[in-house]
Amino acid sequence: MFSPSKRTTSSSRAQVLLTWKPDKAQSGPRNAEKETLASRLLRDAETCRQNFRNFPYPDLAGxxxxxxxLRELCLKWLRPEIHSKEQILELLVLEQFLSILPGEVRTWVKSQYPKSSEEVVTLVEDLTQILEEEGKACKGRERRSPGWSEKTAITSESSPLR
Incomplete structure (x- = not known):
């Protein structure tokens, strides 16, 4: 099974990381059920968070x-009856951290349903390193062939002398 914290060496590492999904065949049916339940709970928590954050002021209700x-929505999201103060603090800090990430990174990280801020940091670090390495590889190719240009590539492709 491919884990998001593993580094790969292919040029499409970012694509592999972006399309990573757990291999349910290797995890077995019991682990797959747990993963499905955990994912569902995380989605439900995210829905409650969004309901709380996007609650409009109803003029007619007072x-x-x-x-x-608003208090009820907050309780549904943070669930103080089952979460400790530390866990609630973790949820709030995690929400704020996600809000400061660049849009595409934030969307991708949320789609992975991370369970902790440590997992979020690992995902962001891995993605950042992969994108930086690919950026360096692209710059390295440009440096190796300084005379190359788009015009040169088109001319050489259409040239009858191949």
Whole structure:
């Protein structure tokens, strides 16, 4: 099974990382069920977070009712009856960290359903390193052939002397 923290050597490492999905055949049916349940719980928590964050002020209901609804949404998201103070703090810091990531990185990281801030950091570090290595490889190819240009490539491809 490919783990997101492993580094690969192919030129399409970023694509592999971006399309990574756990191999359910290797994980067995019991682990697949746990993974599905964990993913569902994370999606539900994300839905509750979005409901809380996107709650509009209802003009007709009044401020007291709006505050009570907002409090209920917050409780559904943070679930203080089962989460410790540290876990709630982790959720808040993780949400803020995700909000400061560049858009495409944030979207990709969220699609991986990370379970902790440490997992988020590992995903971002791995993706950043892969993209930097690919950027260096592209610059290295440009340096090795300084006379190459798009015009040269078109001319050489259409040339009858191959």
């Amino acid at each position: 401020p007291r009712k709006a505050l009570n609804q």
